[in-house]
Amino acid sequence: MGPVSRKKVRILTFVSYYLPGYKAGGPLRTLANMAENLGDSFEFWIVTRDRDQGESQAFDSVCINQWQEIANAHVYYISPERCGIQNIAEIISSTDHDLIYLNSFFDPTFTLKPLLALKFLLASYKPIILAPRGEFSEGALIIKPFKKKLYIKLISRFYKGVKFQVSSNYEKSDTLRTLPWLQEKDTYIAIDLAEKPTATLPMSTTRTFSTEQSIRLIFLSRICKMKNLDYALSVLSKVTSQICLDIYGPQEEPDYWSECEVLIRDLPANIQVNYCGNVMPEHVKPTFAAYDLFFFPTKGENYGHVIAESISVGTPVLLSDQTPWRDLENEGLGWDYPLDDPLQFARAIERFASIPVEERKLRRDLVYKKAVEKLSDQSAIESNKQLFLSVLKNGKP
Known part of the structure; x- marks a missing residue:
C-alpha cells in the first residue's frame, strides 16, 4: 500500500529508547514531539528497547514484542533476545512503510543491524534517513575517538545511499567533516522539534527568590x-x-x-x-x-x-x-x-x-x-515535513 492510498506517510523508526523512558534524553523527546506535531501527515512506527537506559527490567506498562499505540505513535518494544538482525529484518519486512528513519550513527543495535538487514536480507527498498543527533560534534568525537574512527572506517559502505538529517548548519558542517564520502546534497536541515510552550508563565509553588547576595x-x-x-x-x-x-x-x-x-x-x-x-x-x-x-x-x-x-x-x-x-x-x-x-x-x-x-x-x-x-515558530515543523517529503520524492537509496 503506497502513501497516496494510505493518505499518511508511514515512517518506520528505530531508536534505542522511547517513552515511557526518559533517561536517554533528547532523541526520544524529539521523536515524541515529531509524532505530536506531524500527525496530520505522518505516522511514526517506532521500534525501540523494552526498557529505559541503564535499567535491567522491562517497562511494566507496555506490551513486549508487538505493536501498540502509545500517545501519537505506534511502538514496538523489543526484548533483548529479539534484537538480532533476523528478527529486525522480519519487523521491517512485515511492517508497511514508506521511509526508514534511524536516530544514531554509532548505535550497533538500532542503526547498524537495520542497515545490515536491509543490505543482506533485502528487508526493504525504501528510502532511509539517519539523524546523528549531535554525534559528530568535536566534543562528542573526542570521547572514545579511536573506537569511533575505526567504526566509521569499517562500516561506512553500509551507509551508502542514506540521507542525513541535521538540525543546524553547525551540525551539517560537523557531519560533512566527519564523513568525507557524504555529499552535501544528501544532508537535509530540519531543526529538532521542541515541546509546545505553556500558555502562561508557570512558577514553582515552592519557589523562593534568591537574595541579593x-x-x-x-x-x-x-x-x-x-x-x-x-x-x-x-x-x-x-x-x-x-x-x-x-x-x-x-x-x-x-x-x-x-x-x-x-x-x-x-x-x-x-x-x-x-x-x-x-x-x-x-x-x-x-x-x-x-x-x-x-x-x-x-x-x-x-x-x-x-x-x-x-x-x-x-x-x-x-x-x-x-x-x-x-x-x-x-x-x-x-x-x-x-x-x-x-x-x-x-x-x-x-x-x-x-x-x-x-x-x-x-x-x-x-x-x-x-x-x-x-x-512557537511554525518553520521548524514545516522543515521537518519537508525533510520526509523531499527524501520520499527523491526515491530509494
Missing part, C-alpha cells in the same frame, strides 16, 4: 563526560558570590560522577552543591522554574531540549557555544561562551549574581515571552 543555579542533564558537569564545577571554584547549585539527572557514568564528587568537596565555602536525583519528564519545567539560571557548559548538543524547557519557564541559560543556541545575550535569553575560557563563565555568573532580585524577576518575564515566540 546569592543565586540558585541548576544543572539538569545526564551526568556524563559529554555534558561537562566537571567543567561547571571548575568554573564555580572561581566564583566569589554566594551560589547554590543543584544537580539533577541520572548518573550515567559512575566513575565520572566520582570525579565530580571530588571537585564538589574541594569547592570554597561560598559554593553549595546538592545532588537531587532524577527528574520525571512532567516535573522538568516546574523544576527549572524554581531556579535563577540554568548552567549547562555541554561539549555538544545537536539541539538541547533541556535548554528549550528552561527558557520556556523564564529561566535564562548559561551555555557553551557547542549548541545551536547562539547569540543568546542579544536575544535576551542568556549567554553562550567558548569552553576554552572558563573565566568568562565565572564572570557571567558574578555579573548575574549582582543583578537585583526585582530585576531578575522582570528578566524572567522577558525570557519567557521571547521563548514563546521562538518555540
